[in-house]
Amino acid sequence: MSERWRAIGVLAVALFAVNVVARxxxxxxxxxxxxxxxxxxxxxxxxxxGLVLAAVAFVWGRRRPVAAWGADLAAAVGIALLLTVLVGPLLVGQNPFGGGAGTFFAQIWLYLAATGVGVLLGYLLLTALGLDYRSQSLKRYAELRATKPRRVVRR
Incomplete structure (x- = not known):
């Protein structure tokens, strides 16, 4: 369980670091x-x-089902979003709510749009290549069924 939270934390900090560098x-x-x-x-x-999240979705999508890594990705994006919107402006000497409600919510929507597009592109590329967890499971199942020896019938 600690490995799972460590991955979420590292991803959230990496996304926040990109924002801090840009600021x-x-x-x-x-x-x-x-x-x-x-x-x-x-x-x-x-x-x-978006590119970072596309790469993460591509790598995580190969190893685990969507339900498992999707929740982890959503948690990391949520944490990074809160840090970006509330703590990021403070690091450069600005008020998070200084631009008004419109600017504050525009940051949230743009961040969610960029992360959503990144995850979607990474997962769609993974699925199109047939390397996602589900496709690989179905491939293993088909190979197992195809290689099963024929049952001998007694006469």
Whole structure:
């Protein structure tokens, strides 16, 4: 059980670290008034988060059924989302609710959209290649049934 929570924690911290790096690049790399650069860095952050989750879904989907790794992924994304929205702005000296309710909820929806697309792409690629847990189980079952010796009939 501790291995499961360790994997969830490591993934949540990794997703949060991507956000922190993006916030620090935006704060120290560009002027405070340059919203175009901040938007590009945010877009890059969402792409990186989506790619990380696509890779994790691909790897975890090979080893375990969807119900097992899906819950772990949802927990990691939820923890990372809370850290990103509530703690991330504090690290760069901003108020999490400083931009208003619209900005606060827009961050949540964009984060959930990026993570959802990433997980979906990773799992769809895994399924299309036939490497997911279910496809491999069905393949093993078919091979087992095909190699079973014929039953001898007495006459």
């Amino acid at each position: 620090l690049v935006t704060r120290f790399g560009f002027d405070g008034d340059d919203t175009t650069a901040a938007d590009r860095v945010s877009l890059g952050m969402f792409v990186v988060i």
